[in-house]
Amino acid sequence: MSDKRVYSDNxxxxxxxxxxxxxxxxxxxxxxxxxxxxxxxxxxxKRLLTTLVYGVIQHRLTFEYWLAPFIGDKKINPWVRELLYTALFQMQYLNKIPQHAIFNESIEVAKILGHVGTAKFVTAILHNISRQGLPEISAITDPILRLSIEASLPVWLIEELVTQNGEAATRALVAMINDAPMQSIHVNTLLASDDEVVAALAAENLTAVKSQVADHAYIVSGGHVASSTVYQKGWLTLQDESAMLPVESMVLTPAVKTILDAAAAPGGKTTQIAQAIAADAKITALDVHPHKIKLIEQNAARMQVSDRIQTQVLDARKVASEMETTFDRILVDAPCSGFGLLRRKPEIRYDKTLADVQNLARLQGEILDSVSQKVAENGMIVYSTCTILRQENDDVVAQFLANHPEFELVKTVTSHQLKPDRHEAVLHIYPNDYHTDGFFVATMKKKSGTPA
Known part of the structure; x- marks a missing residue:
């Protein structure tokens, strides 16, 4: 940060x-x-502030490449670098702001946060960029490095995505990761019908368009859904469309009486399950952190489904040793690297490493091993993540099935029959498939004659 303590509404x-x-x-x-x-x-x-912050985070590696020849080996204060990145973002991506205005505003920020010398340095850099132009990314000969700089994703992640999906599919995928996510909702069918929710939203000047991805789901525009009366009444929950798919795949028939949500916070999927089960069925919702259990309970209370949900602070890896109940259905929406959420959490691309992914895959496997011991005969485990890396998805499932022959992989089915012609039982959702978050869902059934 700047050494100066500055309060500003700029x-x-x-x-x-x-x-x-x-x-x-x-x-x-x-x-x-x-x-x-x-x-x-x-x-x-507020819009400009949000746009600048997310824009710089999303394109940080690109800006670093563009700025490098103008900075050289010079040591500059980190906030000055961020200031120059905001100028580059406006120059390259906000074409309604004229260049002279960007320069003047950036130099003014340098004066406010720094001193005259800082302002002169920023002025010189910006004018040099204007005169010389930015270095061409196309000049990078290594295709992996070039795509890394284009997409502003670390080289290791590009390498993994290309290895797993091919270069063309990776290019299509990364072209979407900086798109602004849409607001999507899931209707609480216990309290209101889809039509009632759409009408109530319209009364608050919010427009709802039916989802093509999930049932009882809508894309909402025109305002802030979480501030609406209909949200406060518990008639809906905010949830990405792809995040609704694991619960859809659980086959929650009236015969299903016991359900475990093994990593439940903040409770979006837990409350979705509660709407789909019989009145005499019960959900046990776990999380390892007490404060996250409170989030589940708050969501359940708002959605008026608290009577169907029992919460418990417990590490899901201890289910086998700490719980006596067997369950007809278990949802493991596992802790993961979150690379399917890059549109919402752009900074995670810089925080995670391949070693983190491998460690998470081990954790995910340990959770599956534990909860599998509490599945009732003919019961099912649905395993899901919000990542797009196979190490945490297909590889975890394959290892689990190799260690647990009492389970078989069955085809993941959703209400809208997504990707019906796919040649695999698991379901991969990439951000460029339906303009949603990336998600993975696998459905594993316990074979007959194999008691818990």
Whole structure:
């Protein structure tokens, strides 16, 4: 951060300050929300602040490449680098802002956060960029490095995606990861019909368009859903369309009486399950952190399904040793690297490593091993993640099935019959398939004659 303690409602100043904090480990969404709450900003300034912060995070490696020849080996304050990145973002991606305005505003921010010398340095860099132009990414000869800089994704991640999906599919995938995510909702069918929710949203000037991905789901525009009366009444929950698919695949018939949600927080899938089960069925929802259990309970209370859900603080790896109940259905929405959520959490691309992915895959396997010992005869485990890497998806499932011959992989089926012609039982959803988050769902059934 800048050495100067500056309070300002200038959205460009706030963007630079926020980016410097995020670079030091703060989460982008939490940091942005905090800044917006602490400052008196117009709606236009809130939009500009949000756009600048997410834009820089999404394109950081690209900006680093573009700026390198102008900076050389010179040591510069981290906030000055963030300021130059915000200028580059505006120059390259916000074409409605004229260049002279970008330069003037950036130099003014340099004066506010720094001193005259800083402002002169920023002025010189920006004018050099204007005169010389930015280096061409197409000049990079290594195709993996070139795509890494284009997409602003680390080289190791590009290598993995290309190895697993091929270069053409990877290019199609990464072309979508910086698109703004849409607001999607799932209707609480216990409290209201789809038509009632759509009408109630319309009364608050919100437009709902039926989802092509999930049942009782809608894309909502025109305002902030979480601030709406219909949200407060519990008639809906905010959830990405692809995140609704694991519950759809659980085959929650009236005969299903016991359900375990093994990694349940914050409770979106738990409450979705509660809407689909018989009145005499019960859900046990676990999380290892007490504060996250409270989130599940708050969501359940708002959705008016608390009577169907029992919460428990427990590491899912201890289910086999700590729980006596057997379950007809178990959902393992596993802790994962989250690379399917890059549109929502762009900073995770820089935080995670291949070693992290491998460690998570071990954790996921341990959870499956444990919960599998509490599946009733003919019961099912649905395993899901919000990542797009096979190490945490297909490889975890394959290893589990190799270690547990009492289970068989069955085809994952969703309400809208997504990808019906696919040649694999598991379901891969990539961001470019349906403009949703990336997700993976596998369905494993316990064979007859194999008691818990």
């Amino acid at each position: 959205p460009r100043v706030l963007a630079v300050q926020t980016l410097a904090k995020i670079k030091n480990g703060a989460y982008s969404n939490l940091q942005l929300n905090q800044v917006i709450k602490q400052h008196q900003l117009s709606e236009a300034d």
